[in-house]
Amino acid sequence: MTEQMPKKERMKIPRQTMPEQEPDVRNHNFKEVPLGLTEEQAVLEANRCIECKKAPCIPGCPVEVDIPGFIRLVMDRDYAAAARKIKETNSLPAVCGRVCPQEEQCEIVCTLHKKFKPVAIGYLERFVSDWERENNLVVLPEIAPPTGRKVACVGSGPAGLTVAGDLVKLGHAVTIFEALHKPGGVLVYGIPEFRLPKHIVQAECDFLAEMGVEFQNSTVVGKMDTIDELFEMGYDAVFIGTGAGLPNFMGIPGENLIGIYSANEYLTRSNLMRAYDFPNNDTPIIIGKNVAVLGGGNTAMDAVRTSLRLGADNAYIVYRRSEAEMPARAEEIHHAMDEGVQFHMLTTPIEFIGDDDNKVKAMECLRMDLGEPDASGRRRPVPIEGSNFIMEVDLVVVAIGNSSNPLIPQTTPGLDTNKWGNITVNDDTMLTSRKGVYAGGDIVTGGATVILAAGAGKKAARAIHKYLMEEVEK
Amino acid sequence: MQKVFDNTQIGPMVWKMRVEVPRMVARAKAGQFVILRVNENGERVPMSIAGLDKENGLLTIIYQVVGKTSALMTTVPDGGEISDCVGPLGLPSHVDNWGTAVLVGGGIGIAPIYPIAQAYKEAGNKLHTIIGARSKDLLFYEDEHKAVADELHICTDDGSVGHHGFVSDILKQLLDSGEKIGMIMAIGPVIMMKVVANLTRSYEVPTWVSLNPLMIDGTGMCGGCRVSIGDETKFACVDGPDFDGHKVDFDLLTSRLGAYKEQERVAMKRFLENPGCKLAKAVETFKYPNEVK
Ligand SMILES: Cc1cc2nc3c(=O)[nH]c(=O)nc-3n(C[C@H](O)[C@H](O)[C@H](O)COP(=O)(O)OP(=O)(O)OC[C@H]3O[C@@H](n4cnc5c(N)ncnc54)[C@H](O)[C@@H]3O)c2cc1C
Ligand SMILES: Cc1cc2nc3c(=O)[nH]c(=O)nc-3n(C[C@H](O)[C@H](O)[C@H](O)COP(=O)(O)OP(=O)(O)OC[C@H]3O[C@@H](n4cnc5c(N)ncnc54)[C@H](O)[C@@H]3O)c2cc1C
Ligand code: SF4
Ligand code: SF4
Ligand code: FES
Numbered sequence: 182m183t184e185q186m187p188k189k190e191r192m193k194i195p196r197q198t199m200p201e202q203e204p205d206v207r208n209h210n211f212k213e214v215p216l217g218l219t220e221e222q223a224v225l226e227a228n229r230c231i232e233c234k235k236a237p238c239i240p241g242c243p244v245e246v247d248i249p250g251f252i253r254l255v256m257d258r259d260y261a262a263a264a265r266k267i268k269e270t271n272s273l274p275a276v277c278g279r280v281c282p283q284e285e286q287c288e289i290v291c292t293l294h295k296k297f298k299p300v301a302i303g304y305l306e307r308f309v310s311d312w313e314r315e316n317n318l319v320v321l322p323e324i325a326p327p328t329g330r331k332v333a334c335v336g337s338g339p340a341g342l343t344v345a346g347d348l349v350k351l352g353h354a355v356t357i358f359e360a361l362h363k364p365g366g367v368l369v370y371g372i373p374e375f376r377l378p379k380h381i382v383q384a385e386c387d388f389l390a391e392m393g394v395e396f397q398n399s400t401v402v403g404k405m406d407t408i409d410e411l412f413e414m415g416y417d418a419v420f421i422g423t424g425a426g427l428p429n430f431m432g433i434p435g436e437n438l439i440g441i442y443s444a445n446e447y448l449t450r451s452n453l454m455r456a457y458d459f460p461n462n463d464t465p466i467i468i469g470k471n472v473a474v475l476g477g478g479n480t481a482m483d484a485v486r487t488s489l490r491l492g493a494d495n496a497y498i499v500y501r502r503s504e505a506e507m508p509a510r511a512e513e514i515h516h517a518m519d520e521g522v523q524f525h526m527l528t529t530p531i532e533f534i535g536d537d538d539n540k541v542k543a544m545e546c547l548r549m550d551l552g553e554p555d556a557s558g559r560r561r562p563v564p565i566e567g568s569n570f571i572m573e574v575d576l577v578v579v580a581i582g583n584s585s586n587p588l589i590p591q592t593t594p595g596l597d598t599n600k601w602g603n604i605t606v607n608d609d610t611m612l613t614s615r616k617g618v619y620a621g622g623d624i625v626t627g628g629a630t631v632i633l634a635a636g637a638g639k640k641a642a643r644a645i646h647k648y649l650m651e652e653v654e655k
Numbered sequence: 656m657q658k659v660f661d662n663t664q665i666g667p668m669v670w671k672m673r674v675e676v677p678r679m680v681a682r683a684k685a686g687q688f689v690i691l692r693v694n695e696n697g698e699r700v701p702m703s704i705a706g707l708d709k710e711n712g713l714l715t716i717i718y719q720v721v722g723k724t725s726a727l728m729t730t731v732p733d734g735g736e737i738s739d740c741v742g743p744l745g746l747p748s749h750v751d752n753w754g755t756a757v758l759v760g761g762g763i764g765i766a767p768i769y770p771i772a773q774a775y776k777e778a779g780n781k782l783h784t785i786i787g788a789r790s791k792d793l794l795f796y797e798d799e800h801k802a803v804a805d806e807l808h809i810c811t812d813d814g815s816v817g818h819h820g821f822v823s824d825i826l827k828q829l830l831d832s833g834e835k836i837g838m839i840m841a842i843g844p845v846i847m848m849k850v851v852a853n854l855t856r857s858y859e860v861p862t863w864v865s866l867n868p869l870m871i872d873g874t875g876m877c878g879g880c881r882v883s884i885g886d887e888t889k890f891a892c893v894d895g896p897d898f899d900g901h902k903v904d905f906d907l908l909t910s911r912l913g914a915y916k917e918q919e920r921v922a923m924k925r926f927l928e929n930p931g932c933k934l935a936k937a938v939e940t941f942k943y944p945n946e947v948k
Binding site for chain 1 (some may be wrong): 678682684692696697698699721724738739740741742743744833871872873875876877878879881882883888893907910911913914915919921922923925
């Protein structure tokens with residue numbers, strides 16, 4: 182143990198700022214924006230934690246990471262142990278440390294938040310898991326002897342990866358079926374490299390493979406095998422973590438013009454297919470000069486920042502409410518602003534206008550006012566009559582959310598869904614209306630967060646284990 | 656990684672390839688398609704199912720060299736591998752006994768109508784198959800189609816074999832002959848499908864076409880494959896690829912297929928300048944149609 186600074190001294194340490202690439206440099210490359218804390222910064226930051234007895238930060242985290250517990254290990258400079266401590270409840274710390282909305286989860290309830298800035302829990306989480314990975318300190322956990330039970334995970338997003346990791350540790354044989362050619366779900370096809378380097382996701386998947394998880398990529402369940410056929414093939418339980426992957430469109434005239442993408446398509450081309458590196462990679466992407474991204478969530482921020490990096494002169498966020506209502510993380514909004522993204526708030530397009538080649542060249546918009554709060558508690562945007570104006574754009578990315586993909590419910594008799602098409606489950610066990618079939622992540626909640634998906638995976642894994650051991654005869 | 660066999664040239668710019676995907680072959684049905692990637696930096700390209708050898712677990716695809724990826728596909732050696740092949744995707748073609756049915760295949764569309772012809776025949780239909788191409792050497796699968804169809808009609812734009820003219824001429828003759836036709840299915844270049852659909856509309860014979868918009872995932876995730884059907888937007892990869900031809904906005908489809916013309920040229924030029932592997936003569940001298948003068 183290193184020497185402990187006196188408490189008074191510790192209180193004086195300012196919250197450490199994470200070094201970042203400069204805005205006018207990073208908006209031309211796809212490298213990660215925040216560079217990570219240095220070791221000394223991490224130890225200083227850890228020393229800010231006053232190790233509260235009641236640790237209000239813990240219930241602030243959806244998976245209840247033992248925050249003071251891992252931070253203590255950082256103070257002691259035992260970073261690998263700190264990473265392992267986090268992994269007791271969160272299987273993807275390198276990912277969550279980067280993409281969790283900490284400012285509204287673990288950090289907002291930190292005791293220091295009232296008087297000072299909260300402990301940078303996310304930065305520390307990222308630091309220790311990067312340390313563990315970069316120094317090859319990741320150790321395979323002990324794997325229980327084989328139980329003879331087989332589990333199929335459908336989808337390899339954070340929910341599926343978590344289920345697979347937890348169950349393989351308990352000695353079950355786990356296969357992940359993934360529709361795309363690479364595992365990771367939104368972590369590989371949606372979130373850009375500059376926020377979450379793909380090698381980190383790959384490392385998590387490699388780790389699972391080493392533990393014995395079998396990956397069957399390029400396999401669309403419901404088209405190749407149905408859930409019922411998976412049972413016939415000898416799987417004893419199935420987890421569905423297929424995400425919310427059906428893009429919503431505005432439903433306004435001109436939406437099928439060339440140059441209008443869903444955020445899923447735009448980001449998939451750029452991330453999964455690496456179109457940002459065309460022609461070294463074969464998949465092309467339209468390079469817009471004046472790009473409008475419709476929406477105000479994380480997805481919209483990712484798309485608009487991608488467009489800058491691909492060479493846009495003007496990159497706009499067009500959002501129908503005001504900045505206060507934007508669902509994107511504050512950090513991402515600021516990153517986008519620093520990089521030169523222009524925000525058009527209280528604006529909504531009503532029609533897209535094309536040129537002779539059917540390419541989008543402009544959109545007609547309306548200005549909005551905020552009215553009474555709606556069902557979501559946010560003030561409802563109401564169009565201002567006669568406020569129509571034209572915005573010249575040559576690329577539009579529609580980032581107004583996703584619905585759930587109907588493929589699995591359509592091909593699985595007896596699987597109940599709600600009116601939005603999300604699979605309904607028992608909240609405690611994630612059990613669906615079908616025996617032995619569990620579900621979690623965005624397919625249950627609608628578009629949410631990585632840590633909520635991973636948390637649902639944890640819950641499901643516990644229930645699946647119980648089911649396999651108590652109800653499945655071998 | 657999937658093993659590839661019998662990757663052979665069967666026409667001036669047409670190749671045939673068999674891919675070892677036994678589990679998929681066991682489940683695939685006529686009218687569905689796959690998406691494959693040749694290598695790690697490769698594009699995901701959709702290809703129709705042109706044959707299913709269930710015994711050996713082999714999928715046949717027939718492809719035309721139109722750009723970089725299809726050119727690259729010609730270089731995969733016998734017994735070599737491609738990175739991945741996902742499927743079966745899309746909905747199978749609707750198959751029923753309509754009495755008499757007509758299948759129309761133009762150009763590369765001659766291939767995917769073959770398994771559909773087999774399925775139609777099995778369902779008990781009397782089958783007229785019309786296949787057409789620009790000229791004799793661009794035709795293929797005549798024997799296969801002859802074996803399945805009750806009547807096979809061949810046409811070429813230049814008259815080098817069969818009827819001198821378009822597939823739609825023969826179709827019109829059939830429609831005018833008085834024989835009651837219960838179903839028409841056409842696959843081929845967009846312009847051909849459009850002409851066929853326009854022709855059959857006035858005869859009020861149900862006409863299905865198989866649409867080929869640009870795709871990425873093929874699972875309904877990206878919306879890149881959207882097509883307009885009777886003013887409704889559909890995703891061809893999950894709602895299709897077959898649609899009611901009388902409702903399709905073919906002009907939209909045509910324009911969307913041209914979205915990446917410039918990039919495609921860049922990719923192909925770069926590829927031909929630096930092939931790095933042995934290309935067939937035909938591919939080495941590849942020209943886009945409007946460059947051939
Ligand atoms: C652009 C973008 C940015 C985001 N940014 C953040 C962020 O900063 N922080 C945060 O916490 N959250 C963020 N999110 C949300 C977060 O990524 C999701 O909530 C999370 O990934 C959901 O995980 P999941 O496991 O439920 O599904 P997904 O990650 O969606 O994965 C589902 C997987 O299932 C596969 N699949 C689907 N159907 C089938 C089938 N039939 N057979 C086989 N496989 C199938 C899909 O191909 C996919 O790989 C973002 C989302 C997007 C789109
Ligand atoms: C469901 C479906 C089934 C298909 N089945 C077959 C098949 O059995 N055999 C076959 O040869 N091709 C088929 N295609 C078309 C095939 O996917 C494209 O030819 C291929 O992607 C072209 O790739 P490339 O890199 O060689 O050419 P690119 O450089 O990408 O394109 C060159 C030219 O081909 C056109 N093109 C590109 N993609 C398509 C497309 N999807 N459809 C039509 N034209 C396109 C472009 O407009 C461009 O002018 C199918 C497409 C779909 C959507
Ligand atoms: S997982 Fe997310 S919410 Fe939980 S402690 Fe880590 S950063 Fe905070
Ligand atoms: S609330 Fe803040 S200071 Fe208290 S234990 Fe948690 S991180 Fe440390
Ligand atoms: S190809 Fe992506 S939705 Fe159809």
